[in-house]
Each structure stands twice: as C-alpha cells, then as structure tokens.
Amino acid sequence: MIRTEQQGLHQSLLTALEARMETIISVVKKVEWIDPLFFYAAGKRLGFTERFYWSDTTQRVTIAGVGTAFTIADSSKQRFQNIRAVWDKCLQNMIVHRSSYEFGTGPLLFGGFAFDPLKPRTQLWAEYDDGVMWVPSYMVTLKDGEVWLTTNYVVHTTENAIDLQEKTEEMERKLLQQSKHPLVDAGLSFVWEEEVKPQEWIQSIPIVQEAMNVRDVSKVVLAREMRLRAKNHIDSAAVLQALRIGQPDCYIFALDYKGSCFLGATPERLIRKEADVFTSMCLAGSIGRGKTEQEDYENEEALLHDEKNRTEHAYVVDMIRSVMNALCDEVQIPYEPGLMKTKHLIHLHTPVQGKGDTHLLEMVERLHPTPALGGTPRDEALALIREHEVLDRGFYGAPIGWLDYEGNGEFAVGLRSGLIKGADVSLFAGCGIVSESDPSLEYEETKMKFKPMLTALGGYKL
Numbered sequence: 001m002i003r004t005e006q007q008g009l010h011q012s013l014l015t016a017l018e019a020r021m022e023t024i025i026s027v028v029k030k031v032e033w034i035d036p037l038f039f040y041a042a043g044k045r046l047g048f049t050e051r052f053y054w055s056d057t058t059q060r061v062t063i064a065g066v067g068t069a070f071t072i073a074d075s076s077k078q079r080f081q082n083i084r085a086v087w088d089k090c091l092q093n094m095i096v097h098r099s100s101y102e103f104g105t106g107p108l109l110f111g112g113f114a115f116d117p118l119k120p121r122t123q124l125w126a127e128y129d130d131g132v133m134w135v136p137s138y139m140v141t142l143k144d145g146e147v148w149l150t151t152n153y154v155v156h157t158t159e160n161a162i163d164l165q166e167k168t169e170e171m172e173r174k175l176l177q178q179s180k181h182p183l184v185d186a187g188l189s190f191v192w193e194e195e196v197k198p199q200e201w202i203q204s205i206p207i208v209q210e211a212m213n214v215r216d217v218s219k220v221v222l223a224r225e226m227r228l229r230a231k232n233h234i235d236s237a238a239v240l241q242a243l244r245i246g247q248p249d250c251y252i253f254a255l256d257y258k259g260s261c262f263l264g265a266t267p268e269r270l271i272r273k274e275a276d277v278f279t280s281m282c283l284a285g286s287i288g289r290g291k292t293e294q295e296d297y298e299n300e301e302a303l304l305h306d307e308k309n310r311t312e313h314a315y316v317v318d319m320i321r322s323v324m325n326a327l328c329d330e331v332q333i334p335y336e337p338g339l340m341k342t343k344h345l346i347h348l349h350t351p352v353q354g355k356g357d358t359h360l361l362e363m364v365e366r367l368h369p370t371p372a373l374g375g376t377p378r379d380e381a382l383a384l385i386r387e388h389e390v391l392d393r394g395f396y397g398a399p400i401g402w403l404d405y406e407g408n409g410e411f412a413v414g415l416r417s418g419l420i421k422g423a424d425v426s427l428f429a430g431c432g433i434v435s436e437s438d439p440s441l442e443y444e445e446t447k448m449k450f451k452p453m454l455t456a457l458g459g460y461k462l
C-alpha cells in the first residue's frame with residue numbers, strides 16, 4: 001500500500017492505468033462542516049442506491065458513505081475469512097492520498113453479516129448475501145467536530161484519467177452542496193401493523209426449555225418479528241434522524257443495499273479495534289426504565305440482584321472472556337456487572353478490554369454470536385434457534401460495522417433494528433431464555449425492545 005501526500009492524484013491515476021493495474025486510489029481531505037446524515041440523504045437525491053450510515057455510542061465518530069467503489073460479497077461458510085482475503089489483496093495495490101491517518105477516514109469497508117448462514121433465507125432477506133462489505137465511492141467522517149471527505153476511485157484499465165478525475169470531482173462538489181439541505185419531514189403514517197405469530201412465539205418457549213433440558217443447553221436467545229406498512233415509501237434518513245435524537249446512547253446504523261435498508265439503534269458493541277486495543281462488552285439481562293426516578297432506581301436494583309438475569313449475563317461474560325483470553329493480552333473484565341441505560345431499557349453491562357494484533361475480522365468471527373444473541377453452548381443453541389424460531393433473522397443480531405485500511409474499526413450487534421422495503425418495515429426483537437424464564441414476561445421484554453424503532457417510525461416529527 002502507498003500512503004502519499006507528495007504525488008498528485010492525476011499522477012496516481014496515470015501510474016495505475018499505465019501499469020494496467022486495477023486498484024483503489026483514495027483521496028482524503030478536510031472539508032467544511034456538514035452533517036453526515038445530510039450527506040447520506042443527499043446521496044439518494046443524486047441517484048446513489050447503496051448507502052450507509054454509522055455513529056458510535058459517544059457520537060465521536062459518525063460516518064456516511066454513498067455509492068460503491070468496490071463490493072465484497074460472500075455467502076459461504078468462510079465468509080469472514082474470504083472477505084478478509086479479498087480486502088488484504090486490495091490493500092497491496094491501494095494508493096491513499098492523505099496528510100495524516102485519522103480513525104474512520106480513508107478507504108474502508110462497511111457492511112455486515114447474516115446471523116446464521118445455515119438457516120435458509122426467506123424472501124425478506126433475498127437481496128442480502130451472508131456477508132457483504134463495500135468501499136463507498138464517497139464518504140464523510142465527522143470526528144471530534146471535524147469533517148473529512150474520502151473519495152475512492154477504482155481505476156479500471158480502460159479508463160481515461162482526466163475524464164475520471166473530472167467526473168468524480170464534479171460529483172464531490174454536488175454531494176457537498178446538496179448536503180447543506182436539511183432533511184424533509186418524514187410525515188409517516190402507518191396503515192397496518194401486526195406482531196408475527198405472538199401466541200406461537202410464547203408457546204414455543206416451554207418447548208424450547210424442554211429441549212434445552214434434554215440437550216443440556218443453558219441459554220437460547222429467541223427472537224420475533226413485527227411488521228408495519230406505511231402509507232408511502234419510508235425514508236430511512238428521516239428514521240435515522242429520529243433514532244439519533246431518541247436513542248443518543250446507541251450506535252445508529254443503516255445499510256441501504258439493493259433496495260432495502262437495514263437500520264437501527266443498538267446499545268451493543270461487538271468489538272472495536274484502535275491500534276492494539278480491543279474493546280468489547282457483555283450486554284445481557286434487561287428491565288424497563290421506571291416512570292419516575294425512584295422507580296428507575298428500584299428497577300436498577302432489582303436487575304442487579306435478579307438471579308435469572310445475572311445467570312443470563314454470566315454466560316456472555318464467560319464466552320467473551322474465553323475468546324479475549326485466547327486472542328489478546330492484558331485482558332480486563334470487572335468481576336461484577338454494572339448497568340447500561342438506554343431510553344427504554346436498563347441492561348446488565350460488563351466492559352471488556354484487551355491488547356493484541358489479531359485481525360479485526362477474526363475477532364468478529366470468533367465472537368459472533370455471543371450468548372447475548374445465540375446461547376450456550378453456542379452450536380447447540382444455534383441448532384435450537386434454527387429448529388424453533390419462526391423468523392429469518394437475516395442481519396438482525398449480527399455484526400454490522402467497518403474496517404479501515406489500517407486494520408482499525410468497529411462492529412456493533414445489529415439489535416433494536418428493522419428492515420425497510422419501500423413502504424413496509426419488519427422489526428426484530430429477542431431475549432435470552434434460560435430454565436427460569438417465564439414466557440409471558442419474555443414476551444413483554446421483547447415488546448419493550450421494539451420500542452426504540454417504533455418510536456422512531458411513528459413518534460417523532462422533524
């Protein structure tokens with residue numbers, strides 16, 4: 001890989017063309033402040049069908065990308081390794097014009113993975129591969145108040161360098177100009193909604209508990225779906241706006257891909273890498289927020305001392321600890337969980353940190369799914385989910401995030417999420433089932449977990 005500030009872009013394009021080398025040439029520059037969400041919305045107006053949006057829980061890094069310079073899709077069992085292998089090859093010839101390295105800028109892959117490639121895919125997720133990550137054509141990164149624009153050229157050997165540069169720079173100008181326009185009011189109203197087979201879902205819990213008992217499975221996460229139909233097309237940018245206002249403590253993400261958009265506000269980090277530091281978290285065990293400060297406090301205390309929730313949480317800690325111990329040094333995990341609060345829920349939370357040089361995609365592969373989304377033991381729990389859950393999870397509950405050209409990046413777990421297809425949207429929510437679980441309480445818990453998306457879809461006017 002070449003990182004350069006001396007050689008001009010035009011020279012890089014010519015060099016690549018002369019060498020008949022198909023390569024990514026990336027230009028990173030600081031631009032005037034714009035809101036990445038406005039950039040995401042502008043991308044659609046300018047005809048880009050593929051887009052993504054990402055902001056982390058502290059809103060330190062917000063990224064939006066439009067267009068696809070280069071896509072890696074893989075539906076094999078080795079999806080993580082295969083995507084990594086293609087990316088590693090791309091890196092060999094890549095040329096990056098930049099003055100300095102900034103986390104979340106420059107050529108990066110954004111995308112996600114299906115929860116379980118062994119579960120047959122339905123029409124709902126037909127457009128999605130089991131793993132898809134892409135380098136956007138244009139991307140803005142807002143970080144600590146400063147904005148960078150990354151433009152990624154893919155040089156095909158037949159192209160003319162001057163035309164390519166002119167066309168691309170013209171589009172950069174249009175995108176930045178259009179990103180000054182505020183979002184349009186979503187004005188969403190829904191004509192129809194249904195919970196998909198709620199009674200069957202409740203009834204499946206004792207059946208799964210029985211099977212867990214027979215097969216020696218301690219925990220299984222069962223999820224379900226809700227469907228809504230709006231009067232008109234649902235604008236994902238407006239939903240993202242509502243999510244980032246309504247769920248400020250969460251990752252806000254969207255993958256707008258081949259005509260459907262998977263988006264959500266998840267509190268759960270899978271893994272983050274910056275230099276040699278890995279951070280992860282264990283998140284499992286839930287209770288609703290109280291209506292008053294006193295009730296909130298009582299709920300916190302109840303959750304912290306609830307045996308069933310502590311057990312559910314401990315399975316996640318054990319699994320993440322064993323992966324981190326195998327792949328990292330200096331692993332730090334507190335003995336006791338703390339709490340994480342979002343607008344609608346309180347969770348048991350244990351932060352995890354370690355140091356090492358394992359590839360980020362290897363960490364993702366080893367961690368996914370943790371018992372917060374799968375169960376314990378993993379393979380047996382996944383088999384039970386495949387057999388009993390009436391849901392095509394698709395990307396729900398799976399890793400969503402990005403990896404940059406220096407090997408840094410971050411993946412969240414795609415929870416509190418939905419899939420928009422035109423005027424239709426499917427929402428997903430699940431909860432951990434252990435032997436003590438009460439089916440009707442678990443049903444109520446999933447109802448709470450639909451709330452972030454439901455509120456964003458209906459409850460907020462711009």
Ligand SMILES: C=C(O[C@H]1C=CC=C(C(=O)O)[C@@H]1O)C(=O)O
Nearest residue numbers: 283284285286372429430431432
């Ligand atoms: C499966 C979900 O949440 C997971 C993450 C946090 C708490 C959970 C729980 O308490 O069951 C779940 O493990 C979901 O939101 O759909």
